[in-house]
Amino acid sequence: MSELEVRMEVGSDGVAVITISNPPVNAFAISIIAWLKEKIEEAMNRDDVKAIVLTGKNGKFSGGFDINVFQKVQQTGNLSLLPDLSIDLVVNKIEDAKKPIVVAIEGLALGAGLEVSMGCHARIAAPKAQLGLPELSLGIIPGAGGTQRLPRLVGLPKAIDMMLTSKPILSEEAIKLGLIDAIVPPQELLKVSRQWALDIVETRKLWTRSLHKIDKIGSLPEAIEIIKVAGQNVKRATLNMPQHQACLDVIQEGIVQGGYHGVLKEGKVFNKLLVSDTSKGLCHVFFSQRATSKVPNITDIGLKHRPIKKVAVIGGGLMGSGIATALIVSNINVVLKEVNSEYLTKAIKMIEANVQGLVARKKLANSAVDKTLSMIKGVLDYAEFKDVDMVIEAVIENVQLKQKIFSQMEKLCPPHCILATNTSTIDLNLVGEKLRFQDRVVGAHFFSPAYLMPLLEIVRTEKTSAQVILDLMAVGKIVKKVPVVVGNCTGFAVNRTFFPYTQSAHILLHLGVDLFRIDRLISSFGLPMGPFQLEDLTGYGVANAVAIEFATVFPDRTFKSPVVDLLIKNGRKGKQNGKGYYIYKKGSRPKPDPMVLPIIEESRKLANLMPQGQPVYVTDQEIVEMVLFPVVNEACRLLEEQIVVRASDLDIASVLGMSFPSYRYVPQF
Numbered sequence: 001m002s003e004l005e006v007r008m009e010v011g012s013d014g015v016a017v018i019t020i021s022n023p024p025v026n027a028f029a030i031s032i033i034a035w036l037k038e039k040i041e042e043a044m045n046r047d048d049v050k051a052i053v054l055t056g057k058n059g060k061f062s063g064g065f066d067i068n069v070f071q072k073v074q075q076t077g078n079l080s081l082l083p084d085l086s087i088d089l090v091v092n093k094i095e096d097a098k099k100p101i102v103v104a105i106e107g108l109a110l111g112a113g114l115e116v117s118m119g120c121h122a123r124i125a126a127p128k129a130q131l132g133l134p135e136l137s138l139g140i141i142p143g144a145g146g147t148q149r150l151p152r153l154v155g156l157p158k159a160i161d162m163m164l165t166s167k168p169i170l171s172e173e174a175i176k177l178g179l180i181d182a183i184v185p186p187q188e189l190l191k192v193s194r195q196w197a198l199d200i201v202e203t204r205k206l207w208t209r210s211l212h213k214i215d216k217i218g219s220l221p222e223a224i225e226i227i228k229v230a231g232q233n234v235k236r237a238t239l240n241m242p243q244h245q246a247c248l249d250v251i252q253e254g255i256v257q258g259g260y261h262g263v264l265k266e267g268k269v270f271n272k273l274l275v276s277d278t279s280k281g282l283c284h285v286f287f288s289q290r291a292t293s294k295v296p297n298i299t300d301i302g303l304k305h306r307p308i309k310k311v312a313v314i315g316g317g318l319m320g321s322g323i324a325t326a327l328i329v330s331n332i333n334v335v336l337k338e339v340n341s342e343y344l345t346k347a348i349k350m351i352e353a354n355v356q357g358l359v360a361r362k363k364l365a366n367s368a369v370d371k372t373l374s375m376i377k378g379v380l381d382y383a384e385f386k387d388v389d390m391v392i393e394a395v396i397e398n399v400q401l402k403q404k405i406f407s408q409m410e411k412l413c414p415p416h417c418i419l420a421t422n423t424s425t426i427d428l429n430l431v432g433e434k435l436r437f438q439d440r441v442v443g444a445h446f447f448s449p450a451y452l453m454p455l456l457e458i459v460r461t462e463k464t465s466a467q468v469i470l471d472l473m474a475v476g477k478i479v480k481k482v483p484v485v486v487g488n489c490t491g492f493a494v495n496r497t498f499f500p501y502t503q504s505a506h507i508l509l510h511l512g513v514d515l516f517r518i519d520r521l522i523s524s525f526g527l528p529m530g531p532f533q534l535e536d537l538t539g540y541g542v543a544n545a546v547a548i549e550f551a552t553v554f555p556d557r558t559f560k561s562p563v564v565d566l567l568i569k570n571g572r573k574g575k576q577n578g579k580g581y582y583i584y585k586k587g588s589r590p591k592p593d594p595m596v597l598p599i600i601e602e603s604r605k606l607a608n609l610m611p612q613g614q615p616v617y618v619t620d621q622e623i624v625e626m627v628l629f630p631v632v633n634e635a636c637r638l639l640e641e642q643i644v645v646r647a648s649d650l651d652i653a654s655v656l657g658m659s660f661p662s663y664r665y666v667p668q669f
């Protein structure tokens, strides 16, 4: 079977097995859809075919519609590039077929993959197959009947949850919900599916048309109430994104007017959303995230990553314990080194709390806690370092200390051991300056909390070897991070790009603009919080340290804001002591603190930026632009300096490291 193909084989039992192939995920490309229609028509017309089994090659059914086609539509605005998947294929050729069609699902059925499956008359899956409708994460809604058939198969609340969160479920849950009809081992999947199809022909099994099912929908008022509540719940989290409410509206249309009407409305809304800026941004982010794993001269030169079985983490503070947690939950053995037993006990307690936090978030099973914690060993000496594959240093930001540690590591650890630092500011060339083998030195910059935040900046110097970078990329993937390889510069990619973000906010503040207005506008733009609340959260110590570092390296574009020192002088430490620009009380949202205003006034006098001592007038739009445009400028500088290999790597670093709203990246075609 060639790579891109839809093949049909008719067995002596009268079952036609139609297999789609489009590696790596059997996406429904335009040609696949056309060939699939042809094969189904052929099977319907052949007298020797009684029933059909639809399946995918290489252990996967389908990862959904080909997202490359979406990008072509978005670039050209030409919606006629989209094939008629929903009515022509799923309704007419599959659901309303005269012969039963059973889908055999292995690996995954996502998006159109699940929608085509739901159009079939029965669904048989292998264990652990992923089934879901992740379209909303691309700024669209399911466009091949998913909004109508999923509620009819699994009930409204679960269907809404699956669509609004874009999260797939596994076969084991799907069978309980009624989304699939049976789970069978992969080697029996085709055999059972063929027999199932024949049983439908012989009326021994039900011939189900999902769009016509009504037993799981409940009464009309109940259904409308569920949809209304879902809309209210999702409102805040989906600020500026139209697809969530649109999806609920389309579901409601089908419930009020009937499934087929719902499918028609779904098609119209789908087309409109596909060419929206939101979808353009989210499709761009989808491909950009995958592009980060392709690094020229690293991933394309035939190297294979080496296994990393045991890692030493030096320093068990907030970052060290977070990194250790990320490693042990991914089954990597960790030796955690501290300077004394008091710090070590504290670090282990922190790791235990992190692990419990993951259980509470349902990211780790309670039953896995003991095994996870057994993977960490706290130590006070270096005896265990003789067979580690990687060291991650996470001590305080002090060059001499780091240099001393790295020199020790070079002597104590095996020659293949990677020497990584989690520094967020210090030049890596300085850290490795005294070493003989500087090709082993690399930055592993995790973001706090390291066991939750999805980004790993891999910082390379001119000397870091390709093998070391590749190994760290592999570790990043194992610990479920998105590794982005960046060059060595002050602040690396994320902190460097976003340095002007805080700077501009401070300049605006000293020009007389209300700080709470700035924060409000930036959160309305889509960042989780504004720059001042962020400063409260990260702490003023960090703010000052970063400001000093940048002022040294970029004196031409650094504004020295007096306000942080004044806040500290007035006993304010931000979230840490509950008093910063905002007041923090347990159980309630941060509230702007009017008591901070005299401190701001004092700071404005010291800075003396206001023209004739009067506040400037700026519009809301200007504020957003004045805070974010300098960020874009800094990103351009990074690109020019070749700190990243492509612009979109910075987009991903900003989305994952700063929670910059991904739907704002509207590509310029």
Ligand SMILES: C[C@H](O)CC(=O)SCCNC(=O)CCNC(=O)[C@H](O)C(C)(C)COP(=O)(O)OP(=O)(O)OC[C@H]1O[C@@H](n2cnc3c(N)ncnc32)[C@H](O)[C@@H]1OP(=O)(O)O
Binding pocket: 024, 025, 027, 063, 064, 065, 066, 067, 068, 085, 108, 110, 111, 112, 113, 115, 134, 135, 138, 141, 142, 143, 144, 146, 287, 290, 291
């Ligand atoms: C009409 C319908 O309602 C509309 C739709 O169906 S929209 C599409 C819905 N489907 C999705 O959103 C699923 C998107 N894909 C994924 O989530 C993941 O790729 C996956 C879970 C399928 C596989 O994950 P994983 O094994 O980690 O592989 P991953 O690196 O993500 O993808 C492998 C390759 O397949 C590509 N790919 C994955 N899904 C694709 C899709 N639906 N279309 C086109 N390419 C796709 C990726 O771009 C990547 O390409 P690359 O190797 O050139 O970078």
